[in-house]
Amino acid sequence: MNLERLVPMQPVSDLEAAVAFYDKLGFRVEQRDDGLGWARLRCGRHELMLDRSISLHPGIPRTAVLYLYPEDIVEFHRQARANGLDAPDLETTFYGMTEFRIEDPDGNRLWIGQDRRGPGQG
Template sequence: MKRENPVSHIIPMQPVRHLPRAIAFYEQLGFAVEDRRDDWGWAKLRWGDCRMMLDQSINVNPDAPRGAVLYLYPDDIDAFHAQARANGLDVPALDTTFYGMREFRIDDPDGNRLWIGQAKTA
């Protein structure tokens, strides 16, 4: 099993129903808003070296609710994507998102969602 392309960090993404209410809660807990996009229903929070994301879009389909998402950040998305395929995983093609990431999404055997991406270079 190849493990040559490391993930540099992982950020959990919590599904929320009401972004402002969730942000207020986590600020009371001690987090600060690092980035916020109300038009997306998304925010990234920080507390020291720890980060988490809040996202309203994860559970837009009430027939298929989802728990938290883990966002993995490899140093080289192309190499990581190729490695996942070489290791036998059925992964979709890389996609360039409207928010500037090259990523793919995959579920683990228990249905937990992983988003794996890297910021798009110019």
């Protein structure tokens, strides 16, 4: 059995704020239903759904983590800051990634990185 695709669904409490946040990371709305509090976003060939109905405990921070792999981490980081996101400085991890970490308005964690090891060093 094979999967054709995998689309993460993030719990959100405020759809408008969440859409605005992900727009700053390059995601564009493909479908949206404000009555249901749901939206499907796309960045390149990747999709993400935002859904108000799955936020069972709206008063607590979320615990979901997405790891995003941009083509150029330096440019992606620069653009995130230029779009007004409070992105910390880039770091190189012990596992060979250059990355930064941020949270969306609902506390969902985003780790954004690029493998900086050379070919054959992974």
